[in-house]
Amino acid sequence: MARFIFITGGVVSSLGKGLLAASLGALLQARGYKVRIRKFDPYLNVDPGTMSPYQHGEVYVTDDGAETDLDLGHYERFTGVSARQSDNVTSGRIYSDIIAKERRGDYLGATVQVVPHVTNAIKEFAQNDIDGLDFVICEIGGTIGDIESLPFVEALRQLKNDLGPGQTCFVHTTLVPYIAAAGELKTKPTQHSVRELTSYGIQPQVLLCRTEHPIPDNERRKIALFCNVPEGAVIQALDARSIYDVPLQYHHEGLDREVLKAFGIEAEDSPDLTRWIDIMDRVDNPEGEVTIGVVGKYVALPDAYKSLREALVHGGLANRVKVNIKWLDAEMFEGDPEDLVPQLEPLHAILVPGGFGERGSEGKIAAIRFARTRNIPFFGICLGMQMACIEAARHQAGIADATTTEFGEQGEPIIGLITEWMSEEGLQKRSEDTDLGGTMRLGAYDAKLSPNSKVASVYGTTEISERHRHRYEVNSHYIPKLEEGGLIFSGMSPDGELPEIVERPEHPWFIGVQFHPELKSRPFDPHPLFKGFVAAALEQSRLV
Incomplete structure (x- = not known):
């Protein structure tokens, strides 16, 4: 029977509950347990x-x-376990399902309430699809005390009682701030946060205390005393030099040992952390470095490209080089073409990521043309691939007004709304009037690669499966013209209808993909496209 670990947060948001969950999962895996x-x-x-x-x-x-x-x-990224639909739920999804049931009459005239109907739905979600697991780690978003999260906290309180002794463990993440004027760490926010959590009927067994300074033994004892936990269960979490050092850091502080102890499990053997030690050796001892420019729309918020950033880091780990990422707002390239030179010329490679909407599109096209004409390694993802096709149409295929219908009805639609495609569920159809939510081509789809193509050599195979998230596709009507200009369509859907990959054989490294390869990259298993892209950037760095 699977045991449950519930992770909550207090004091402030952004304390790293997600990294805590991922790191704890990795540590339990390293001890031989199966986790989700x-x-x-x-x-x-x-x-x-x-x-x-x-x-x-x-x-x-x-x-x-x-x-x-x-x-x-x-x-x-930390566990290598592919997530599923059943691994993320929102209040909106819970309430939507409950209201649909109420409208159908499924509740037989009963008054529908937060308790028990909403809390029961949350408990059902937590316990669904967990066969064969040793531990299920559940992260609760938000901060304890937020009105939005109260139904989840109440559901977990009930679930603890439903499952019985020894089946659950609550790990609470808090902040221990340092007051510079006083020269002291303050434990009171942690005490108040735990007190609020206990007022909801939940007593945490382990505290993870985020702090910028080491917590002295006397402060650790104070936290343990006032928060009703063993002193060893007060785990300090200092800022790490890399997120991939967090599992090693938390193990050193005893996190996995204390969590197992909460279940009555004696942690006798040391976990096998070889893969994490190797990763950190590559982080700490690179044999070179490259600078890659990301020309995007949302560069003001790095979390908008979180998986992309990590996939570039993974490509660096595979090549044992440090990857310096230069975030470039595509809009700044929409004026004088000379503005590109000082920004892009020093780069060893250029990446144009996915996105939605017209803003910054002309800047992306300008950056792609720069990479093509200067023989700088280029990688286009989703919208980045589509912009590469528009650039080729305008400047090589003689279609001066090439554009995408995503930006309006003007010009010639090299890119258009995908109206139907085959999935495992059968034929999928969409139109301009379809709701925006959940209606794109989503999830893993197969593709076939041309045998002698660059991407086939990068993957080492001609059959791949990658994750998609897009609403528009390259219009296959224009493929012959684009290929005459040198842009080769080297990857297609199995039925040959949907373009998946473009490349330029004469270019050192020019690849565009309709899917999102960054979503499948892992630090211990870097995605081959990012591994190859960073390798091309490294080769470019030796030429400049």
């Missing part, structure tokens, strides 16, 4: 699919097509 990590989000959106990246960061997409919180990316 889940995220409870208290907002009323059904999923984050329609939320602005500036509000919520990136949308992480699973193999089975769920649009989820970016923390699920951490879970996958």
Whole structure:
């Protein structure tokens, strides 16, 4: 029977609950346990699919097509366990399902209430699809005391009683701030946060205390005394030099030992942390460095490209080089073409990521042309691939007004709305009037690669599966013209209808993909495209 670990947060947000869940999962895996990590989000959106990246960061997409919180990316990267639709739920999804049941009459005339109907739905979600697991780690979004998260906290309190002794462990994350004027760490915020959590009927067994300074023994004893936990269960969490050092840091502080102790499990053997030690050796001892420019739309908020950033880091780990990322707002390249030179010329490679909307598109096209004509390694992802096709159409295929219908009806539509495609569920159809939420081509789809192509050599195979999240596709009607100009369509859907990959054989490294390879990259298993892209950047660095 699976045991449950519930992770809550107090005092302030952004304390790293997602990294805590991912690191704890990795540590339990290193001890031989099977784990799955889940995220409870208290907002009323059904999923984050329609939320602005500036509000919520990136949308992480699973193999089975769920649009989820970016923390699920951490879970996958640290454990290698592919997330599923059943691993992320929001208040919006819970309430939507309950209201649909009420409208159908499923409750047989009963008054529908938060307790028991909402809390029961949350408990059902937590316990669904967990066969064969040793531990289920559940991260509760938000901060204790937020009105939005109260139904989740109450559901977990009930679940603790339902499962019985020894089946649950609560880990509470807090902040221990340093007051410079007093020269002291303050434990009172932690005490008050735990007191509020206990007022809801939950006593945490382990405290993870985020702090900028080491916690002295006397302060640790004070926290333990006032928060009713063993002194050893007060785990300090100092800022780490890399997120991939966090599992090692938390193990050194005894996190996995204390969590197992809360379940009555004696942690006798040391976990096998070889992979994490190797990763940190590559982080700390690079044999070179490269600078890669990301020309995007949401560069003011790095979390909007969280998986992309980590995939570039993974490519660096694979090549044992440090990757310096230069975030460049595409809009600044929409004026004088000479503005590109001082920004792009020093770069060893250029990447244009995905996005939605017209803003910055001309700057992206200008950056792609710069990479093409200067023989600088280029990688286009989703919208980045589409902009590469428009650039080729305008400057090589003689279609001066080439554009995408995503930006309006003017010009010639090299890129158009995808209206139907085949999935495992059968034929999918969309139109301009379709709702925005959850209606894109989402999740893992197969593709076939041309045998002698660059991407086939990068992957080492001609059959791949990658995750998609897009609403527009390259119009296959224009493929012959674009290929005459030198842009080769080297990857297609199995039925040959949907373009998946473009490349330029004569270019040192020029690849555009319709999917999001960054979603499948892991620090201990870097994605081959990012591994190859960083290798090309390294080669470029030797030429300049």
